[in-house]
Amino acid sequence: MNLEMESMAAAIGVSIAVFRFLLCFIATIPVSFTWRFVPGVLPKHIYSAVSGALLSYLSFGFSSNLHFLVPMLLGYASMVLYRRRCGVITFFIGFGYLIGCHVYYMSGDAWKEGGIDATGALMVLTLKVISCAINYNDGLYDEERLRESQKKNRLIKLPSLIEYFGYCLCCGSHFAGPVYEMKDYLEWTEGKGLWAFRDEGPSPYASTVRAILQAAFCMGMYVYLTPKFPLSQFNNPLYKGWGFWRRLGYQYMSGFTARWKYYFIWSISEASIIISGLGFSGWTNSSPAKPKWDRAKNVDILGVEFCKSAVELPLYWNIQVSTWLRHYVYERIVQKGKKPGFFQLLGTQTVSAVWHGLYPGYIIFFIQSALMIAGSRVIYRWQQASPNVLAMILIFANFAYTLLVLNYSCVGFMVLSFRETIASYGSVYYVGTVLPILIILLSYIIKPAKPARSKARKDQ
Numbered sequence: 001m002n003l004e005m006e007s008m009a010a011a012i013g014v015s016i017a018v019f020r021f022l023l024c025f026i027a028t029i030p031v032s033f034t035w036r037f038v039p040g041v042l043p044k045h046i047y048s049a050v051s052g053a054l055l056s057y058l059s060f061g062f063s064s065n066l067h068f069l070v071p072m073l074l075g076y077a078s079m080v081l082y083r084r085r086c087g088v089i090t091f092f093i094g095f096g097y098l099i100g101c102h103v104y105y106m107s108g109d110a111w112k113e114g115g116i117d118a119t120g121a122l123m124v125l126t127l128k129v130i131s132c133a134i135n136y137n138d139g140l141y142d143e144e145r146l147r148e149s150q151k152k153n154r155l156i157k158l159p160s161l162i163e164y165f166g167y168c169l170c171c172g173s174h175f176a177g178p179v180y181e182m183k184d185y186l187e188w189t190e191g192k193g194l195w196a197f198r199d200e201g202p203s204p205y206a207s208t209v210r211a212i213l214q215a216a217f218c219m220g221m222y223v224y225l226t227p228k229f230p231l232s233q234f235n236n237p238l239y240k241g242w243g244f245w246r247r248l249g250y251q252y253m254s255g256f257t258a259r260w261k262y263y264f265i266w267s268i269s270e271a272s273i274i275i276s277g278l279g280f281s282g283w284t285n286s287s288p289a290k291p292k293w294d295r296a297k298n299v300d301i302l303g304v305e306f307c308k309s310a311v312e313l314p315l316y317w318n319i320q321v322s323t324w325l326r327h328y329v330y331e332r333i334v335q336k337g338k339k340p341g342f343f344q345l346l347g348t349q350t351v352s353a354v355w356h357g358l359y360p361g362y363i364i365f366f367i368q369s370a371l372m373i374a375g376s377r378v379i380y381r382w383q384q385a386s387p388n389v390l391a392m393i394l395i396f397a398n399f400a401y402t403l404l405v406l407n408y409s410c411v412g413f414m415v416l417s418f419r420e421t422i423a424s425y426g427s428v429y430y431v432g433t434v435l436p437i438l439i440i441l442l443s444y445i446i447k448p449a450k451p452a453r454s455k456a457r458k459d460q
Contacts, residue, residue, distance in 0.1 A: 012223060021116045024059035025175050025268060029212070031055065032172040032276035044189045045166035052169030056121060059175070064118035068125055071097050072168050075129040079136050079158055090133035094126040095354060102357040108416045123355060124177045127324050128168055132159070132182045134328055149327045153181045163189075172272040176265045178298045178320035180278065188278045201277060202291035208275040214301075215267035222260035229257045231414055234424050248408070248428050255407035258414055259304065262318075266298040308395060310369075310376035310402045325352055346370045360418035368409035368433065375436035376402060378443040385448030401435065408432030 009019035031051050038047045056064045071094045078086040078093070098119070101107070107119040131153070138146060138154035146154065159167070159182060167185045168174075187193035195201065231254065233239050239247065270293075273279040279296025283289040303316030314322035330348040334340045346367070353366035376398055383394035409432055412421040425433060 013226070015116075018116045021059045021175075024055045025265075027055060028171045028175065028272040029208075029268070029275060032272045035276050041190050042162065045162045048166035048170040048189075049162065049168075052171040052174040055171050056118065056169075056174065060116075060118040060121070064121070067101060067118055067122055068169070071122075071126055071129050072165070075133050076161065076164055079133055083137065083140065085137070087130070087134035087137035091130050094130045095351075098122055098126045099354065099358060108357045108359045108362070119357075121175050124173065124175070124179060125168055126355070127179045127321065128182075131179070131324060131328055132164070132167065135182060147331060149331070153183050153327075155182060159186065170278075172276050172278065173269060176269050177318075178266075178269060178273065178296060179324050180295060180320065184295070185278070194280060194282060195277065202280060202283075204274045204277060204279070204291075204293070207279075207291075207293050208271045211267050211271035211274060211296075215264050215271065218260050218264035218267055218301075222257065222264060225253075225257040225260065229253045234411070234415060234420060234427075240427065244428060248404075248431070251411055251424065251428065252403070252407040254414065255410040256305075258410070263299055263301055266318075269298060270296045307399070307402050307406075309380055309398050310372045310406065311380065313373075313402070313406070321352075342370065342374050345373060356413075359416040361412040361414070361416035361421045364418075364421050365409050365413040368405070368412065368436075371433070371436040371440070372402070372405040372409060375405070375439040378439050381443070382446065382448055401439075405432040405436060 006016055009016050012019070014022070035044065035047055035051075038044045053065050053068075056068065071090075074093045074097075075086075075090040078089040082089065101119050101122055105117050105119055107117055132155070135150075135153045136155045136158060138150045139156045141154075143151050163186060164182075166189070167182050170185065173180060184193075188195050191197070229250065233250065233254075239250065242250070270279070273296035274293045279293040281292045281294040284292060298319050298321075300316040300319070304313065307313055307316060314326070325348050329351050330340065330344060333344055333347050349366040349370045350363075353362045356362045356366075379394055379398040379401060383391050383398065386394055408425070408428065411424045415421055415424060
């Protein structure tokens with residue numbers, strides 16, 4: 001059996017550990033499909049918890065479930081014992097334990113070398129545990145003092161332990177997301193809210209097949225491109241001998257290649273969540289109405305690759321985590337009555353960096369992201385105040401700016417070490433760092449007149 005797995009793993013160029021993970025990960029699709037046929041609410045919760053724990057055991061070993069239990073039980077204990085501060089307590093406990101696991105397992109190095117461990121699943125679990133505690137905390141307050149997202153997701157009643165375990169370990173999102181809310185999980189399991197169908201609910205099969213085909217295409221792209229644009233090239237003397245434009249082009253292709261791995265992972269997760277029914281998010285306004293499956297969607301591939309503005313990237317990339325960061329970090333560090341600014345953005349990006357791990361490459365990448373978004377906002381403001389022809393030029397400039405700075409910045413996310421990150425940035429004269437800073441500084445000199453507020457402006 002091991003020899004067969006070894007030969008199959010070698011055929012697609014991955015280690016046995018990664019191949020085992022991929023088998024378990026793909027198995028989340030039939031396991032999630034089977035959930036639909038489990039009778040009764042309590043058995044559904046048990047099935048969610050047990051199936052997630054079993055697939056984790058098969059993928060990562062017994063110790064993975066012990067790691068998951070630590071933040072789960074401490075988070076639940078904080079909700080039981082000190083509701084008034086359980087959100088803050090769970091936030092620091094969850095992130096503290098996750099950071100400890102990142103450091104102990106050196107997970108970034110393992111992933112970079114083609115290995116795998118349970119910290120990726122622990123990252124998703126940490127966000128679930130924290131959001132559940134914060135929403136239970138929000139259940140103490142009157143609706144008048146809460147934002148719309150807080151009103152929608154707050155929990156008045158403490159979930160039972162089996163409900164909580166089912167929510168945390170539900171296999172469709174356990175390995176790689178998407179993150180979802182406890183309230184949505186409970187309504188889905190109990191057939192309430194959006195899932196209160198008179199007859200059979202909307203068919204998930206066509207959308208599931210689409211997600212699976214997308215995953216297959218993404219895997220094919222990743223397997224094809226990876227040997228052509230390896231990260232090791234950044235340390236090759238041949239790379240250092242190239243001209244500026246060729247080095248910049250290689251950085252773009254390296255980022256483009258790496259993204260297909262994430263597109264594959266999230267497409268499999270999307271298929272799993274859709275086929276379970278949890279991905280259902282309502283109906284379109286078309287006639288006849290069609291089901292939407294936005295809750296399962298974690299990436300819009302064309303949206304990322306042809307993004308017109310860096311401000312829009314969170315709408316297309318790791319969508320559910322971006323939403324989580326907005327609701328549970330960004331909006332909550334803005335003082336009441338004040339507008340968010342660069343430091344709130346930087347604080348949110350720092351939390352995102354720490355969530356990924358304490359590697360210098362991650363920290364630098366997310367600082368770069370804050371600069372990139374701030375610079376893109378400036379270009380957008382200039383565009384809004386410009387006549388038609390100049391506005392069209394600025395739209396293209398914002399697209400080109402986003403493309404350049406994103407792919408320059410993401411090298412740090414891939415190589416991780418401080419030395420390699422700085423060396424790769426330096427090889428193109430830090431163009432992706434200097435350009436956003438120059439644009440931000442220019443915004444203090446070129447101050448366009450403020451146009452009438454619009455919906456688009458608010459979104460920016």
